[in-house]
Amino acid sequence: MTVAYTEHRPRTLAEKVWDAHVVAKGENGEPDLIYIDLHLVHEVTSPQAFDGLRMAGRPVRRPDLTIATEDHNTPTLEIDKPIAEPTSRKQIETLRANCAEFGIRLHSLGDIEQGIVHVVGPQLGLTMPGITVVCGDSHTSTHGAFGAMAFGIGTSEVEHVLATQTLPLKPFKTMAITVEGELKPGVTAKDIILAVIAKIGTGGGQGYVLEYRGSAIRSLSMDGRMTICNMSIEAGARAGMVAPDETTFAYLQGRPHAPQGAEWDAAVEYWRTLQTDDDAVFDAEVFLDANELEPFVTWGTNPGQGVSLSQTVPDPATIVDPNERAAAERALEYMDLAPGTPMKQIPVDVVFMGSCTNSRLDDLRAFASIIKGKKKADGVDVIVVPGSARVRLEAEAEGIHTVVEEFGGEWRFAGCSMCLGMNPDQLQPGQRCASTSNRNFEGRQGKGGRTHLVSPLVAASTAIRGTLSSVADLIADGHEVDPRFRTIEGATV
Amino acid sequence: MEKVSTITGVAVPFRRSNVDTDQIIPAVYLKRVTKTGYDDALFSAWRQDPEFILNQPAYANPRILIAGPDFGTGSSREHAVWALRDFGFRAVISPKFADIFRGNAGKQGLLTGVVDEPTVERLWAELEASPGMEATVDLVARTVTVGNATVPFEIDDYTRWRLLEGLDDIGLTLRDEQAITDFEARREAWRPTTLPAR
Numbered sequence: 001m002t003v004a005y006t007e008h009r010p011r012t013l014a015e016k017v018w019d020a021h022v023v024a025k026g027e028n029g030e031p032d033l034i035y036i037d038l039h040l041v042h043e044v045t046s047p048q049a050f051d052g053l054r055m056a057g058r059p060v061r062r063p064d065l066t067i068a069t070e071d072h073n074t075p076t077l078e079i080d081k082p083i084a085e086p087t088s089r090k091q092i093e094t095l096r097a098n099c100a101e102f103g104i105r106l107h108s109l110g111d112i113e114q115g116i117v118h119v120v121g122p123q124l125g126l127t128m129p130g131i132t133v134v135c136g137d138s139h140t141s142t143h144g145a146f147g148a149m150a151f152g153i154g155t156s157e158v159e160h161v162l163a164t165q166t167l168p169l170k171p172f173k174t175m176a177i178t179v180e181g182e183l184k185p186g187v188t189a190k191d192i193i194l195a196v197i198a199k200i201g202t203g204g205g206q207g208y209v210l211e212y213r214g215s216a217i218r219s220l221s222m223d224g225r226m227t228i229c230n231m232s233i234e235a236g237a238r239a240g241m242v243a244p245d246e247t248t249f250a251y252l253q254g255r256p257h258a259p260q261g262a263e264w265d266a267a268v269e270y271w272r273t274l275q276t277d278d279d280a281v282f283d284a285e286v287f288l289d290a291n292e293l294e295p296f297v298t299w300g301t302n303p304g305q306g307v308s309l310s311q312t313v314p315d316p317a318t319i320v321d322p323n324e325r326a327a328a329e330r331a332l333e334y335m336d337l338a339p340g341t342p343m344k345q346i347p348v349d350v351v352f353m354g355s356c357t358n359s360r361l362d363d364l365r366a367f368a369s370i371i372k373g374k375k376k377a378d379g380v381d382v383i384v385v386p387g388s389a390r391v392r393l394e395a396e397a398e399g400i401h402t403v404v405e406e407f408g409g410e411w412r413f414a415g416c417s418m419c420l421g422m423n424p425d426q427l428q429p430g431q432r433c434a435s436t437s438n439r440n441f442e443g444r445q446g447k448g449g450r451t452h453l454v455s456p457l458v459a460a461s462t463a464i465r466g467t468l469s470s471v472a473d474l475i476a477d478g479h480e481v482d483p484r485f486r487t488i489e490g491a492t493v
Numbered sequence: 494m495e496k497v498s499t500i501t502g503v504a505v506p507f508r509r510s511n512v513d514t515d516q517i518i519p520a521v522y523l524k525r526v527t528k529t530g531y532d533d534a535l536f537s538a539w540r541q542d543p544e545f546i547l548n549q550p551a552y553a554n555p556r557i558l559i560a561g562p563d564f565g566t567g568s569s570r571e572h573a574v575w576a577l578r579d580f581g582f583r584a585v586i587s588p589k590f591a592d593i594f595r596g597n598a599g600k601q602g603l604l605t606g607v608v609d610e611p612t613v614e615r616l617w618a619e620l621e622a623s624p625g626m627e628a629t630v631d632l633v634a635r636t637v638t639v640g641n642a643t644v645p646f647e648i649d650d651y652t653r654w655r656l657l658e659g660l661d662d663i664g665l666t667l668r669d670e671q672a673i674t675d676f677e678a679r680r681e682a683w684r685p686t687t688l689p690a691r
Contacts, residue, residue, distance in 0.1 A: 023676045024669045029650045033669055035676050037684050045570065047526035056663070067687040073524065087524035094526045105687050126685045138569040138593060154571035154597035155528075156662065164666045166673055170649075202511060203563040203589050236566065238592050256691040259683040267683035302511050302566070323510040323561050323610070330509075420520045420568075439567060441515040443538050 010277040012174045013243050014209040017149040017274070021132050023166055031168040037131035039161050040117045041068035041104065043095040044422070045136030049159035050098040062165045063103040067126065068095060071116045072422045074109050076385050076412035088423065102162075115388020115414040118142040118356040122226065123390055125255025129244035129271040134161055139356045139438065141232040145225035146252075147244035147274045149209070152233065172238060173283040175208040176276075179216040181290030185485050186471040188366070189224035190358060190436070190455035192216065192288070193231040194296035194306045200286060202304040205237030208284065211276060212242050216290035222251040223362035230357045231438050234303040243275045295470045297343055298440045298453040300331035305440075307343060309458065309470050315339035334442050335450050336430075343468050346452070348434045350427060351382045351463040352445070353456060354412075355419035355437035359387030361394050363436065363456045368400045369482040370460035370471060371407040377466030382409030383425065385417040409463070421446045434462040494602050496659035497632055500583045502556025504628035504639060505546060506620040510561030514594060517565070517573040531576035551625030555580070557637075559616050559628075560587045565594025574601045584630040586637055586646060588613055599652040600662060604632060606646030615642060632656060 011019070024033040039062075046068070053060070060066060073088035083089040092109070099106040107113040113120055118139055121127040129147035134140060136158040143150035157167055179192055197204075210232050217225065225242045232240030242248075249268055252258045259267045276282075298306040299313050305328065307314065316328035316339065332339065337346070353359075353367050364386060376382050384404045386392035392414055395401060401411040418425040419437035427433055427449025436459050440451035452468060461469040465477070472488045474481055522534035539545045546552055558577070564587040565573060574597045577585065584604040598605045608616070619639045620626055629638040632653060636643050655662070 024672045031651060033666060033672070035673070035680075037680075038687075044523050048528040048571075051526075051528070058663070064686045064688040072520075085524075091524050091526060105690055124691075126687060128683075128685060131684060136569060136571075138567065152569040152593055154569055154574070154593060154600065156571060156597065156600035160663050160666065163663050164670075164673060165677075166666060166669075168662065168666060170651075202566055203591070206563075206589065206592060233567075236563070236591060257685050257687070263683040266681070270681070270683075302513065326508070327510050420515075422520045422523065439513075439515065441513045441567060443519055444515050447519070447521075447538065 010280040012276045012280045012282060013147060013211055013241055013274055014149060014172065014174050017130055017132065018171060020130065031170045033166050034132060034169045036134050036161050036165055036167060037065060038121065038126055038133045039066045040121055040133065040135035040140070041066060041158070042071050042117050042135070042137065043091045044072045045155050046098065046158055047091065047094045048155050049162060050102065052159040053102070053162055058163045060102045060104065060162045065165060066104050066162070068099050068104050068106040069114055069117050069120050070095060070109050072416045072420070074415040075423050076415055076417050076425055079109050079413045085424070112389050112393070115391065116356045116359065116416055118230065119360060119387030119391060122146070122222070123255070123388060125252055125258035128252060128258065128267070129248060130274050134167065138233045139230050141238070141240050142226050142230040142356055144229040144232065144239050144241040145222060146248055147241060147271065149239055149241065151238040172209045173207050175205060175210050175237070175284040175286065176282040177210050177212050177286045177288070178214040179212065179288045179290050180214040181216055183216055183290050183293060185488050186457055187293050187295060188455045188457055189220050189227040191293055191296040192290070193228045194298065194303070194453060195288060195293055196286070197231065197235045197303050198296070198306040199288070200235050202234065202302050203236045205232060205235035208237050210235070210237045210240040212240060217242055218245065221362050222247060223360040226360065227357055231303065234438060244271045295455060295458050297458060297468055299335065299337060299343065300328060301334055301440055301442050303438065303440060303453060305331055306453070309343050309468060311343060313337045313339050313341045313343065344473065345467060347432070347467045348380060348452070348462055349431040350433040351380060351459050352418045352433055352435040352437065353383065353459050354385030354387070354417050356387065356416070357438045358436035358456050359385060359391065361391055364391070364395045364400050365398070367456040367460045368403045370457060370474070371463060372403045374407060374464055374479070376408040376463050380463055380466055382407065382463045383412060383418060384409050385412045386414050388414045418445050420444055434459050434468060494659045494661060497583070497602050497604055497656040499632065500556055500604065500630045502583070502627055503552060503554055503625055504557040504559055504620055505552050505555045506617040507546065507558050507560040508617060511563045511566060512560055513567035514565055514570050514573040515567055518570065518576045523570055523572055528575060529579060531572060532579040535576040535580045549624070556583050557628050557630055558582050558585045559613060559620065560585060561613065562587060562589040562610060564590050566591040569593045571597045571601070574598050574603050578603055586613070586616070586630070599655065602656065604630060604648070604656060606630065606637065606648055608637065608644055608646045612644050616644070
């Protein structure tokens, strides 16, 4: 077998990172063997993998490239008490025992670095450009925001990486998602990615790595880029990437595990080469005009079923494809929505601000900037869950917890929480939620629960008005808003 | 892994698209630490509806699931494959699978075959005309046979070979252990390490 270094061919960012990780080139239709730089582990998808190692008598090949945290099952209240639910407690205890047995670094509940695995990697400076990252979690695509190749894997693959630090993989196709222009005030990274998914569909990215490009992407913070890459999987793509730039380097420099001194200089020199070559060809290209984007929201039960907030619930009868029409009919029945209903007339019971999509400091700041000094709507529960214990402390240092509590919201401890309700944070049957998370699947947030995916700004505006709302609606109501939103045109947008 | 070649059994015309892994197995069932015993969890929300197809006597012991496009989207949970397998399914046919689901299936001996949408419609029509009818999925010939209809399905050569041989992925990879060690020797110093903790 030969090692592939095809440096003279024009290549995309994804191809460059791939080529730099080929341990053995596959021949005759066999996959390439790809080296994994960073393996993130959590309690849900790992117990059976560790069991497999034990049964085969295999060690973890590289504990020094592996890190674990507790996130899916952890409670967000009373974290100093034993976990009440026995199966959740067992899963956490199993992770602790496995990490101790195999020598893996673990950040447990109560530790300052504990939190959602996709918040922890970047905040420690472990996630960096040009590396490969895997985790037994589909939202591993988040880490692509740094120009890493990052994707979710199943439990058999978790075991494979623990044992070999590699994965046999067939090369992905590449798709450019170019977003040019300037976002209007009140429009965010979340609205970009919801619009992308609505455009290409939940299967549109299947088999591809998406590379997000264009001026609107360049102008986003790392937190915003992570929101976009996070939901690449919702378009069916294994991974999403953004080429690294000064924003990336500024975010990384000085973080605990970022390179230092001469290693930093060598790394940055290499990272600057991680751009798609001008003459490289993508297998597919999609364009989006950022100037035209409005706050976006889902009406159905998959993330592709979304519209601009100013629009109405679509009529399935107008959908040509019979499968899509049937899916839309079923979705509206589950969501208890009638075609033609203005999205802004839909009342909610719960606002969930959190998840690996939108729980970083920028997200919490955006949410707080809207609710500051106001009171939540009567009858709406507002739950705010920071992505990690460290994010929680950073937010508290800025007084965000006080803003949330004075608003009437609940300020919780870190974890995945109501994104998927493996802990006690669940919707009740029939409850409707405006959620900053990533999936509006049937029952995802609790059996019978109904989810509308929204940005932190729409979540905040909705918490104030009680119905799905934008910042523009607050202005139309005569609310005082943060100065940067005062330029919003046409208050009923 | 057990070898897979020909699967014959009751085939279910599953007229749904975008079946995400949260529907195949809701998160509440992911708290177990075992790899088997998930048959009760499969489609648990939908199974509460008495009209749901898997509650009908004709489909009491199904082996083959014939579904609409975008099957297995969403979460990476391999539990989705374990639940299908524990319930008795040995093959899923769909016009389009989510990547992670299909990869997971291949590692657990669950055959996934792709046919186009008109073909799925035709298979559905055949099966619905005789509920509980058996079908045959032939991995050697790469065909599905329902009644008088025999249609080809797609599966990549590598996965097919591994299924036919019942090969373990980790064992295959460890044949290249020297190449892994060589690769590690030339990795750059700036790449991240988790230990020691900083």
